[in-house]
Amino acid sequence: MTVRTRFAPSPTGFLHLGGARTALYSWAYARHHGGQFILRIEDTDLERSTPEAVQAILDGMKWLGLEHDEGPFYQMKRMDRYREVIGQMLQEGTAYYCYCTPEELNAMRERQKAAGESPRYDGTWRPEPGKTLPPAPEGVNPVVRFRNPAEGDVTWNDRVKGEITISNSQLDDLIIARSDGTPTYNFCVVVDDWDMGITHVIRGDDHVNNTPRQINILKALKAPVPEYAHLPMILGDDGEKLSKRHGAVSVMEYPAAGYLPEAMLNYLARLGWSHGDDEIFSMKQFCEWFDFDHLSSSAAQFNTEKLNWLNNHYIREADNARLAALVRPQLEKMGVKLESGPALEDVIALMKDRVNTLNELANASLMFYREPDPDPELLKQHLTEAARTALKAYAANVETIEWQREALSAMMKALLKENRMKMPQVAMPLRLLLTGQLHTPSIDAVVCLFGRETVLSRLKGL
Incomplete structure (x- = not known):
């Protein structure tokens, strides 16, 4: 069996951290097994889907380097296929027309609530042996509902959460095509996963409730059922559900904030998966290691300090x-x-x-690259008469010294010894005069980098 995974975002917003982690794990699992990673854009929500969000998703995937092998496929371009399968299901009796009006459905829900029952479709138009259905009312465009099994259970071995069983009695006959003929999310996902040969579905655990419905539709179509792995949510630094108020809404805000993609990938990889105590690793190594056995079943917590630590490492490298x-x-x-x-x-x-x-x-x-503008109070504090005398001698030496860091360092040490001064007494005012700052890398490295002419220019007039 060739492993085939997919990342299937809805373009109703930007690619967020949770989605990026899902994409990373799906990509890595396919790479680990020498399979294919498919990108699918689930754009059937016409009111909320935007071209800008689609582009943001594609940009985010490109920045992260998560290259897909097939796609991107767009659901709105597959409408004919969905209608074909719905027609097939209507012929086979695994789907049926429902003529309940919105008013009738609302009344149905209110009666169930009053009786202390969970609101659900009661099967008014569901064909049953010996049941006589009324004639289709005029002027009502029907929806198409899936004829969910009335008995038994749906069980799957979730690769993150373990075995999950849902009774079919808890599932009503969901709508698979709206009254205008457009197919619904749960149905499109099933047909896509079937047609695209998806073997493993890795997604957020907010989809757990969709899974038994999708499995039942797949079985009704006599299609293979993929394996499922539902990832727990990501919490913010404060332990609350990650949201807009925690900072970046889009993954693409991270390059704008100065993060490297390899740091983000390394961080996301460890946000719910582990390989012993390993913290820093390449994506090649991650793909070799990645499996379901080491995915955590509990929520991961985002830690900005940890991301910064990783980014610092990758910047240095x-x-x-x-x-x-x-x-x-x-x-x-x-x-x-x-x-x-x-x-x-x-x-x-x-x-x-x-x-x-x-x-x-x-x-x-x-x-x-800018002229120094030292704080006058700091300059007054550090540029003492002794420091001024030493820096005049320093400037004289700068005119003739061989321009190498080692030579500059040796010259500074000799100057300090000659004037019986400590390094901060000369280095601090020198930093202020050259950079306007008290804190810089080693002063000999800074002086060497500025160059002879700039150093002499900024020490002129001591």
Whole structure:
């Protein structure tokens, strides 16, 4: 059997973290087994589906690098197929027309509520042996309902939650085609999974209640039933259900916030799955390891600090040229003229260990491209007469010294010894004069990167 998985988002909003994790697990399971990963856009909700949301989903998948083998397939382009299957079911008696009006259904629900029963369709138009149905009323466009089995149970071995059994007596005859002829979500999903040969359905546990209905329709169609794995929800940092108020609504807000895709993938992989104590791994390694046995059945909690820690790791590991290409547009939007300072790749190499995001990296790099504007109070505090004297000698040495970090470091040490001063007494005012900041990487690295002319220019007039 060739493993075939699918990711089937509805384009009624952006690709969120839960959806991205579902896509990642579905992709990884297919890759683990040498199978196929299918992308399907379930766009039958015409009122809420938008082209912008479709594009946001495609952009999110592209940013994450979750390449699909087939698709994207769009349900709205498969209407003829759905109608064909509905016609087949009506002929075979596994579906039937229901002429109940909305008013009749409302009255039915109110009677059931008054009797303390769960509201459900009572089977008014369901064909039964020996049952006589009234003539179809004029002027009422019927819906089509699935003739759900009246007896027995639906049981499946959920690969995350274990064995689940639902009694058919709890399931009414759901609508599979509306009065205007358009098919409903649960029906389209079944036909798509059947036609596309889906063997494993990985999705959020908000779909658990749909599963017994979909299994019964598949069995009525004599179609193979895939295996199901329902993932628990993701909670926010505060332990509440992840929502808009927790920050990013769309996965695409994360690249805008300065996160690398490999960091997000690594983080999402561990958000409900584990491989011992392994925290950092490539997607190649993840695909080799991924299985259902190590999926957690409890909700995962999003942790921004953990994501930042991973992003810091991947920034430190990333190629400087790649990081420079990502940071450059941000600096240019700030009006920074990069030709006025050192090579951006060299700045990135010096600063990337100190940041958690690319946005922080862009801001940290600014000091190499803007004139310093030190706080007068800090300058007054640190630029003492002793420091001023030492820095004049430092500037004199800068004019002739070999421009290498090691030589600059040795010169600073000799200067400190000669003036009987400690490193902060000279390095702090030097940082302020060069960058306007008290905290920078090693002062010899900063001086070396600025270059001889810039350093002399900023020490002029001591």
